[in-house]
Amino acid sequence: MHTWNWQTANGQSYLTCSLLDPWPHGFFTRAFFPLPPAELAPILHPQAHPFRIKQVHGNQVLGTAEVQTYWDQLSESTDTAEPLPEFPPADGLISQDSDQAIWVCTADCTPVLMADVRLGQVAAVHAGWRGTAAKIVPVALTRLQNQGSQLQDIRVAMGPAIAGSVYQVTTDVAAQVGRSVIDPNLSEKDDDTVTKQLLQADHPPLLADPEPGRVRLDVRRVNAMQLEQMGLLPEQIAIAPHCTYQEPDIFFSYRREQRKQVQWSGIVSR
Numbered sequence: 293m294h295t296w297n298w299q300t301a302n303g304q305s306y307l308t309c310s311l312l313d314p315w316p317h318g319f320f321t322r323a324f325f326p327l328p329p330a331e332l333a334p335i336l337h338p339q340a341h342p343f344r345i346k347q348v349h350g351n352q353v354l355g356t357a358e359v360q361t362y363w364d365q366l367s368e369s370t371d372t373a374e375p376l377p378e379f380p381p382a383d384g385l386i387s388q389d390s391d392q393a394i395w396v397c398t399a400d401c402t403p404v405l406m407a408d409v410r411l412g413q414v415a416a417v418h419a420g421w422r423g424t425a426a427k428i429v430p431v432a433l434t435r436l437q438n439q440g441s442q443l444q445d446i447r448v449a450m451g452p453a454i455a456g457s458v459y460q461v462t463t464d465v466a467a468q469v470g471r472s473v474i475d476p477n478l479s480e481k482d483d484d485t486v487t488k489q490l491l492q493a494d495h496p497p498l499l500a501d502p503e504p505g506r507v508r509l510d511v512r513r514v515n516a517m518q519l520e521q522m523g524l525l526p527e528q529i530a531i532a533p534h535c536t537y538q539e540p541d542i543f544f545s546y547r548r549e550q551r552k553q554v555q556w557s558g559i560v561s562r
């Protein structure tokens with residue numbers, strides 16, 4: 293059984309998962325806001341080199357070398373008419389050397405930390421409903437495989453996010469996400485047919501909602517289903533028993549507060 297444990301730094305608590313014990317990692321809380329990854333990384337590893345991205349709710353996954361190239365080009369740029377963002381746009385990161393701390397931030401979306409027990413390489417993914425519909429977590433896993441990872445060596449921890457029991461969405465949104473895990477022969481069906489199929493699945497990623505045209509969506513369950521369909525076993529995946537929306541003293545929630553405040557999640561490659 294995987295356990296989720298609270299650790300302490302600077303007098304505040306952050307969350308870790310036993311599945312990722314071989315790697316310095318943490319799912320940080322609102323108590324650490326507004327510290328950026330550069331200041332959080334030493335908590336995990338004193339020599340870790342932090343990497344982050346500008347999250348855009350897509351399915352682009354970058355390697356740390358691509359991020360470094362972007363930063364190098366940014367520092368050499370003299371074009372002030374079209375300034376580039378400080379960080380490259382993407383929603384996932386893959387380590388490509390040891391002692392690299394890679395980070396994503398969330399405030400209801402799912403922070404996904406992935407690691408390879410044999411190679412030591414890691415990934416961090418920001419998986420909102422749009423990125424999940426576009427299979428960003430499988431994209432990250434495929435990049436790890438392209439760097440030599442084998443499926444049996446992968447471990448995945450999904451941190452605090454909005455729980456399916458309270459995440460009301462339209463059937464259109466639910467169908468967009470759900471089409472990523474249903475039988476391809478059904479994916480062309482209308483939204484109501486797709487959502488009905490998902491409501492009847494084993495360990496369903498959707499729950500019924502009393503409001504017409506609405507359902508409750510468990511984004512973390514969909515991501516787990518995507519990984520299992522790629523060949524991961526359930527015991528290789530852990531999901532945090534915490535909901536950002538229902539625990540206001542611990543986590544920011546955009547749906548609850550409508551404010552752009554985030555908590556960071558990071559992991560260090562070995």
